[in-house]
Amino acid sequence: MRKILIxxxxxxxxxxxxxxxxxxxxxxxxxxxxxxxxxKFRIGFLPVxxxxxxxxxDFINKQMTGDSFFEPVRFNGWPELKEAYLSGYTPxxxxxxxxxxxxxxxxxxxxxxxxxxxxGSAVMVHKDSQIYRMQDLLGKRIAVPNRFSNQRLLIxxxxxxxxxxxxxxxxxxxPPPDMPAALYAKAVDAISSGEPFMGQTELDGxxxxxxxxxxxxxxxxxxxxxVHEDMIKNDRDTVQRLVDGIAKSGKWIDKNMEHRMExxxxxxKFYYNQxxxxxxxxxxxxxxxxxxxxxxxxxxxxxxxxxxxxxxGILNGSAHFEDYTDASFVTDxxxxxxxxxxxxxxxxxxx
Amino acid sequence: MKSTAAEISTRQxxxxxxxxxxxxxxxxxxxxxxxxxxxVRPVGMAALFLTLWGLAVRWxxxxxxxxxxxxxxxxxxxxxxxxxxxxxxxxxxxVSWGFTLAVVLGVPLGLALGWYxxxxxxxxxxxxxxxxxxxxAWIPVAILWFGVSDAAPIFLIFxxxxxxxxxxxxxxxxxMQLVYLRAAQNFGLGTGELFRQVxxxxxxxxxxxxxxxxxxxxxxxxxxxxxxxxxxxxGYLIIDARNAxxxxxxxxxxxxxxxLIGLILDLLVRQLEKFDEVRWGYxxxxx
Numbered sequence: 001m002r003k004i005l006i007x008x009x010x011x012x013x014x015x016x017x018x019x020x021x022x023x024x025x026x027x028x029x030x031x032x033x034x035x036x037x038x039x040k041f042r043i044g045f046l047p048v049x050x051x052x053x054x055x056x057x058d059f060i061n062k063q064m065t066g067d068s069f070f071e072p073v074r075f076n077g078w079p080e081l082k083e084a085y086l087s088g089y090t091p092x093x094x095x096x097x098x099x100x101x102x103x104x105x106x107x108x109x110x111x112x113x114x115x116x117x118x119x120g121s122a123v124m125v126h127k128d129s130q131i132y133r134m135q136d137l138l139g140k141r142i143a144v145p146n147r148f149s150n151q152r153l154l155i156x157x158x159x160x161x162x163x164x165x166x167x168x169x170x171x172x173x174x175p176p177p178d179m180p181a182a183l184y185a186k187a188v189d190a191i192s193s194g195e196p197f198m199g200q201t202e203l204d205g206x207x208x209x210x211x212x213x214x215x216x217x218x219x220x221x222x223x224x225x226x227v228h229e230d231m232i233k234n235d236r237d238t239v240q241r242l243v244d245g246i247a248k249s250g251k252w253i254d255k256n257m258e259h260r261m262e263x264x265x266x267x268x269k270f271y272y273n274q275x276x277x278x279x280x281x282x283x284x285x286x287x288x289x290x291x292x293x294x295x296x297x298x299x300x301x302x303x304x305x306x307x308x309x310x311x312x313g314i315l316n317g318s319a320h321f322e323d324y325t326d327a328s329f330v331t332d333x334x335x336x337x338x339x340x341x342x343x344x345x346x347x348x349x350x351x
Numbered sequence: 352m353k354s355t356a357a358e359i360s361t362r363q364x365x366x367x368x369x370x371x372x373x374x375x376x377x378x379x380x381x382x383x384x385x386x387x388x389x390x391v392r393p394v395g396m397a398a399l400f401l402t403l404w405g406l407a408v409r410w411x412x413x414x415x416x417x418x419x420x421x422x423x424x425x426x427x428x429x430x431x432x433x434x435x436x437x438x439x440x441x442x443x444x445x446v447s448w449g450f451t452l453a454v455v456l457g458v459p460l461g462l463a464l465g466w467y468x469x470x471x472x473x474x475x476x477x478x479x480x481x482x483x484x485x486x487x488a489w490i491p492v493a494i495l496w497f498g499v500s501d502a503a504p505i506f507l508i509f510x511x512x513x514x515x516x517x518x519x520x521x522x523x524x525x526x527m528q529l530v531y532l533r534a535a536q537n538f539g540l541g542t543g544e545l546f547r548q549v550x551x552x553x554x555x556x557x558x559x560x561x562x563x564x565x566x567x568x569x570x571x572x573x574x575x576x577x578x579x580x581x582x583x584x585x586g587y588l589i590i591d592a593r594n595a596x597x598x599x600x601x602x603x604x605x606x607x608x609x610x611l612i613g614l615i616l617d618l619l620v621r622q623l624e625k626f627d628e629v630r631w632g633y634x635x636x637x638x
Contacts, residue, residue, distance in 0.1 A: 005623075013447055020444035020501075023437045024583040047594050073499070076590045080499070080579060083491050089498035177593040184415055204597060274595045 040071045041231070041238070044081045044093035047074060047272035048176065048194040049282055049290050050116050050223035051094040055271035056249040056263055057242075060339045069241060074271065077175050078146045085110070085228075092227040092242065097302070098309045099148035100226045104324035105316055109229035112297065112325040114243045116223035117250075120282075120290030121151055121213040122198040123158075125190045126183055127206055134162035134210075140189035143174040143182060150222040151192040153308040158216050166312075183207060194222060195290055196274065199282035214288060221301055232326055243329035244336075250292035251338035253283075260284060262343045297327040417600035422607060425600035434588070439612065441583035442573050445501060449508025449576075450569045457513045457565075458558060461520020462550060471521065482514040486572045494579055504576035504584070511572040512565040519561020523554035556629045563620045570613045574605075585609050 021027040045051040054072050061068040073090055075081040078099065085093045086108065094116050103110050123142075125131045131140070144152040156166055174182060176193035180201045183191050190210060191198070201207025213220040225246055232239050253263050264279035272279070282289055299321045309315030330336060401419045408418045417425070429435040464471045464478075486507045497503040527550065535549040551558075577586025585605050592601035624630065 009451065013451060016440065016444045016447050019440050024441045024444075025501075074582065075499075076578065076594060079491065080494060083494040084499050087495045087498050089494075175593075180597070181415060181599075200597070272594070273591055 040069065041092060042071045042073045042090045043242075044073050044075055044084055044090040044095075046076070046078075046081060046094070047274065048223075049120050049196055049279070050194040052253065052263065052267060052290075053116060053246045053249045053292060054094055054225075055267045056253060057245040059266050059270065060249055060252065060341050061245065063343075064339070064341050069238070069245075072271065076177075078148070085226075088228075091231050092225065092239075094223050095226050096146065096148050097150060097221055097224045097305055098153065098314055099146070100224060101302075101306065101309065101319060101324050102148055102315055104319040110226050110324065111229055111232060112224045112226045113232075113239060113327075113329050114225045114246055115221055115295035115297065116225055116246075118219045118221060118291045118294060119212070119214045119288065120195050121154065121192060121220060121222060122195070122289075123155070123190055123192045123210040124183060124198050124201050124207040125210050126186055127208040129189065129208075131189065131210060134158055134164065137190060138164070138168050139170070141170040141172060142190040142192065143172050143179050143188045145176050145193045146173055147312075148314055149193070150220065150305070151194075153305065153312055154213060154217055154220065155192060156308060156312055158211070161216070180204070180207070195282040196278045199285075199289075200278055203278060203281050212289060219294070219301070221305070240329055247295065247330050247333070247336040248339045250295055251336050252341070253292045255338050257284065257287065260287070294333050296330055296333045297325050415597060415599055417603055421600040422603045425598075425604040426607070429588075429601070429604060435608070438583055438585050438588050439608065441581070441587075442577070442585045442609075443612070445504045445576065445584065446508055446569050446573055449505040450512050450566060452505070452509045453513035453516055453565060453569070454562060457516030458520055461517040461558075462524055462546060462554070464517070465521040465524025465554075466546075466550065475521075478514065478517060481510075482518070485575075486511045487575045487578075490575070490579060499579050499581060501581065503579050504573075504581060507576040507579075508569045508572055512569040515565040515568055516558070516561045519564070520554060520558050523557035523561075524550060526557075527553050556624075559620075559623050559629050562623075563617070566616055566620055567613065570609070570616055573609065585612075 043054055045054040058068045058070065058072050070092070073084070075084065078096065081090075081093060081095065082099065082103070084090045085095070086103075095110075097112065100110050100112050131137060142155060144155065146152070152171060155169070155171070159166060159168065172188065174188070174191075176197045179188075179191040179193055179197050182188050183201055184204075184206050191201070191207075198207070198209075202209065225243070227239055227242070253259055260283040261280055264283055265276050268274045268276040268279050302321050302325065306315060306317065306320070310317050405418045405420070408416055426435065429438075464474055489507055489510055493503040493506050497506060531549050531553045535545055540548065573584065574586035574589055577584040578590055581587055585608055588608075589602050589605040592598040592605065595601070
């Protein structure tokens, strides 16, 4: 009996491994993914609008040249994304600006090379609630994505503007995908994270915008593109190509509303696995809810984040703009041209 | 030389047969139950549960929590997209490997630690310290060591299932009946034969129980293990559905599929208990 069991167990392992390799790892594809993939470097991203230029660059490159020069890897939360970067699995990643700055302070060889977006966050409250001003949040519970998130700094700044102290509200950390349900169930009084999770509560009819970032902190930055220092040292051309690509797709998204709607379609379908209506909503209502131009690194922006980060106790001030950024890849935003690609009307977006 | 624990037990079984038969006659639920009722009871319970679930959603007027119908449509959608089979394969693949590694390492380790008391003294505190640490706590370590490839979830599943197997095996060896050992000594068995022919066979029923528990645990941690950025699997399905906005039907669909496959796995492992090599260990406990 033992022999039968062992033979069966081995046969089972071989069979399930082969089926997994065929269905999920695509090892038997005729394209020979294994031969090209090892040359591509991986970029970590989350399914939020702050990281939108990552899938857009990948998609447009595939449409224009038949292949992309990097492999986007989607994560589900900040800790996993950060750990994959630290382990070297993703040499480049989209990341929260204060998180990258804090990592730099802790000696991690990380360099911010470009911004991911501007604006694109909001504070939402339940539509039945009596909260209409910042002062109404006194003693209330607000969810933020992470202690290193700019949304937390944003709320501190808004509290300050309203003459309140951070202790006046109860901040809790929560993964952005869980926020809409928490607001619906009134487990928290207000939520704040990157889109599209804020827009979702509005679209589903139970969330109300308390304010958009552009109202409190114009040109707000939350996520940036960061790469490993060694990559800049050893393979500057590739980093240049990456930053150029991200800059071009940012311009492409912002060129006109048709591009934004097209983006909502293909990004939802192939990268975020969300309802396209949702992305279409946050990219258009209002159109300046989130912006993808003017993404060059500027010192004053980061000095402000540094100052707020120190006040919030997440940064110690030991790293400065020159330490955690390399702004040399794109210095003049006005010279960046959008990708010269137009989606054809009846195109089947095959990946 | 081939006198084994199983043979000794055969004799034991023939003497205990009378007792077990008596127990069977006095049991309230006997073989007289028709197949019909054995199917109707669980199916009826499931139907009642689904009805209550549907009514509860309707009464609470929640438009986020799905009804059983929504979940069924979610599952059909996954089948139509060809995702369900893919995800099941991915999860079963990871559990198969993690669990196999746990058995291959856990059983010999348990036999050795159960037999050599000095080794047990040395290793037992380590095992007891590592055992209560949740696989979720290991996620950061797994990512740092293995990146986000398949190796990371396999490692987590291995960690979760190796301890129940090791601990059950140790206990089985330590509580083994002395009569087997004395018999083995009389026949003058060497260490290798002693382990293979006597200790392993005498402990097999308890080891199988440990394996059954471990398989349950291995399948239980599949969601946590797939929270790492792998892009397939039933655990991934749940996490991905959370990202996708209001798709709680898919969240529950993932839960339902994990539950159903868990049931199938348990039924399969139960078949192991029917082999002669281990059945003797359960006689008298069964109805």
